[in-house]
Amino acid sequence: MFDLIKSMTKAEKRNFKLYATRLAGNQEAKFIALFDCLDTLEEYDEGKVLQKCPVKKEQLPNMKAHLYKQILVSLRLLGVQHSMPIQLREQLDFARILYDKGLYRQSSKILEKTREQASATQQHTILLDVIDFQKQIETLNVSRGMASLAESFHRQTADICRQIENINTLSSTALQIFSLYQKLGYVRTQKDLDLIDQYFRPRLAVYTERSLSFLERFYYFQAMAWFHYIRHDFVRCYLYACRWIALFDAHPQMKPLMYDNYLKGYSRLLEGLFLMRKYHTLVDTLARFERECREIGSVNENAVVISRQIIYTGHIHRCFLEGGFREGIRLVEEVETFLRKHSKHINLHQKMLMYYKIACLYFGDGNYSKCMEYLARITGTKDPQIRRDLQCYAKILNLIASYEAGIDYNLDYQIRSVYSFIVKMNDMQEVQREMLAFLKRLNSIYAHNLKDELRVLYQRLKPYENHPYERRTFYYLDILSWLESKITGRTVGEIIREKFRREQRKPLAERDV
Known part of the structure; x- marks a missing residue:
């Protein structure tokens, strides 16, 4: 209370x-x-x-x-002034009051209007209640058209039940994929990919988009976006996120009813653009999203929280692509205030993601103590099953930040601890193994040999940048830019900004689609 x-x-x-x-x-x-x-x-x-x-x-x-x-x-x-579901249930209550008073015709008129509104706004469960109530009233009437009316009710009910069954299957599939992502992150091996394909692909392949209603298509697009996202197929994830948003744009009356789900479509869209490094499209999409949020205003508390999370994440991603870590750090105080104010509305998974992104901002800016401060909020979580992948990479980044900050007196112990944790989480891959092996050798490498060793590590890791599964490490850690900074004696921010400028000098057709 x-x-x-x-x-x-x-x-x-x-x-x-x-x-x-x-x-x-x-x-x-x-x-x-x-x-x-x-x-x-x-x-x-x-x-x-x-x-x-x-x-x-x-x-x-x-x-x-x-x-x-x-x-x-x-x-x-x-x-009730702003919520169609509440209005419809209120009309059902009014119809029940009139029915109990024996005013069947008045009750029937309210039900007919309620049925039209429920059908237009895809409120299937309310629609079933309305039709069931209408059947009850019709049993009190004796008319020649009762048989055809009964058949009409039967067909409508059967069609609604079919849609509800599809919605249930598709929404459950989307939730299962999302739950898997929350636990493990992206697929790590061919075995992971095969298991996901064998379980989820047949469940999604049975649907033909053209035959689906609005809600069925929404859950289908959502499930397909998550399915491709977890498989590293960001192009298809982006395409389904576009269709997800276009679906709501084609049915604007559904936005107020499902505004949080509409916003989450933009979350998938912007996330996909960031991971594909589509800078210009990301910036344009983020600006369009911010304009729409301002125009619509505060729909409800939940929508405000979701939209602000998407906007903050989008701007941080833009800073990552530009190498503008100092600009991103200016957002941190505002983000912290937001997280404190809405702490009860933001789950642990979302907080961990935001803390990791902030830690990466400080790492890129060379403020390693602040980086480790935010990483500690992730590694200190009491539930090792939530985003096990994120916890693993937070520990690895913490190792690198400790080395950079000169806190390397117990580096061997930290490496053994991280290695043990990653093995326990069944999350060890070649990129991680190479990185940990290098960090373990650091204390035995002479200063004049360090750059040569860094070049060797860079050459070993570079081929994995586009590997189907190993590349996931580079979503979490821009380890190659860090290695380049150590080899050339420049900051990580300078390296990324140079890459960004080089990318912008390419012809438009080559750098962004």
Whole structure:
């Protein structure tokens, strides 16, 4: 209840007070005093609540339950103006009231209008409730057209049930792929790829896009985008993300109903562009997304949080491609404020991703202590099963940052610890093995031989840059740019900026599509 009150806007709180005090007798109601008390607290403290409110300790549980219900009722009354699902269920309630009073014709008129709206907005479960209610009313009527009406209801119900079954299968498939990504990251071996293909491809191949409804196509595009993303096929992921967004653009009435899902399409789109290094398309798409967010405004709290995450991530990715680490660091304070403010709305996986990107910004700028500070937030997680790949690379980056910062007195112990962790997570690949072997030899390499050893490591790692599975390491660590910086005596930022400028000098057809 405390979290609910803290999540309310000023308008929602004002609306609740008007709703709660609508009767003269409620002006001094205890539950309103409880609301005012909780609204002033920064953290929930039951002792302070009992001191400030005219409520006995044994009354408090019932009072909190009553207040919670009253807040939800007031929010529902306010939300009905903006939420089509709530409006449709309200119409169903009105139809039930009229039916119970024996006003069948009036009830039927409301149901017919509700059925049209539910059908137009793909509210399938509500549509089934409406049709079932209409059948119930028709059993009270005796007419010649009842047989054909019954057949029409049957066909509609069968079609809706088929769509619901497809939606259930496709949404579950998308969720399963996403859950696999949260746990392991991208596919690591041919065995991983074969397992994913054998399990998921047949489940997706049975659908023909043209025969699908809006919701079926949405979940199909979502599942296909994740399917290709986890397989490193970013071109196809990008194409399905484009179709995902275009689907909503073609049905603008669905955006307010599923705005969070619409936003997540942009997340896949921008992520794919970053991993394909399509700088200009990423910048243009990010600008278009920001304009749309400003035009639409705050749809709801969830949409605000998702959109801000996408925007921050997009700008950090732009800085990575440009080599503008200092510019990216200017965003960190704003991002930290955002993470603190919306901590309860952002899951651990999303926080870990943001911390890793911030750590990479500081590493690129040469601030290794701050880099390790953010990496510690990832390596210190209590759940080793969440983004095991990210935890592995955070440990490797921490090793490199420790060496760069001169904190190498226990480097051998750190390397053994990281090696053991990666083996335990079953995440060891050739690129990681080469990197750890090099770091292990560092203390025995003479200073005048260091550049030669770095060149050897660079030559060994370079062929893996486009390897089907080994290349995933380079999504997390730009190890080649770091090696170049050590060999040439320049900063990582200078190396990346030079690569960026060289890329921009290419003809447009060569550098971006």
